[in-house]
Amino acid sequence: MKNKQMESRLSDEVMQMIEGRKSLQLATLDADGQPYASYAPYGIGEHCLYVLLSDIAIHALNLRNHPRASVLIIEDEDTAEELFARKRVNYSVRAQLLDYGSEDWHQAMAALVSRHGERPRNLGEHSDFKMFRLIPQRGRYVKGFGKAYDLEGETLAGESLMHLRDGHKQRARA
Template sequence: MIPDKTAPQTTARAARQLLRAHRYGALSTLSKKFNGHPFGSITPYLVDHDGSLLILISALAEHTKNILHDPRVSLITHNQEDPHIQTQGRITIVGTAALDAEREAAGKRYLRYFPEAQTYYDMADFQFFRIVPQALRYIGGFGDIHWIKAENYRTPANSLAAEEDALLGKINATRSAAQGLLIGIDCDGFDLRIDERTVRQDFPITVLDANQASGLLQP
């Protein structure tokens, strides 16, 4: 029996990196129509700077109706390139979802990752909801199994949210098309758009400001 222990900061960072590496997951909400029965749907998501998840959903969608009735949700994602289902890395977020009031700010970052969502964003009934994790179940592989507390999962204080836009402009101005377009930088790593694919690269250390990130991003 594998002991079930709360993960230390290093495991929490590995969990964030796994979550940031993927773009969609299975969202579970509590059905309003069926008296709290679990209801699953596939949903694109973006991990924001603080580790919370942004989802763009329609007021007409069943999962949105469920969230407005009961904000408790979970979302699971996994290593989508590993064919070994039972031993691959995966993570389940247990948390609450709420309407995000900063629609324009959320949209600016979200649409860099999901440009195909522009049509939905332009529709009045699509809004951003933010999922704030309360706990996470992380499985890094066989025998690497942890519950992670929210306080361990949260990112350390850093200035990258405020500095990201300027840093993207600066770095992209020096990169060739073959190197890809930098679309996001956070304390755990960065994301590139290459041939319409999003490629995730992890930093070897936790980065706290633009100077640190810039040093690691320079060729």
């Protein structure tokens, strides 16, 4: 029972972390397989994140051609207690392009509007803006030194969490 309670508490922490931020960092792959880092404001769906990206932006083209990416949601450095161990959650995601006007697209737009006001709706009226659903494949939640957890499953909070117990190793002295 204790493990289930701890997993539930950690899952709640992960969701609070996600809900407490407004934008994510996004790492995509270009046509040559080279990494490209960017950011985007996001909406929160059931077991996924949504981003509205312009085709003019490199990351949108990358996601269309390579629908795998990495997402990082991280604590602000100005408010972090420890710069070298900022609270963060990262995911390996599978990206799905949503059809404009579909039920899924409207659901995603509602999630963005609820977090960011009307700006996403206005941008979504431009034909170059595309909606992507980012579905976690696995992730990691770090809340400090020695406090890292693997998130398994296709949910934001993880279907199961595993504490990484090996930790940092002291170097051998010569």
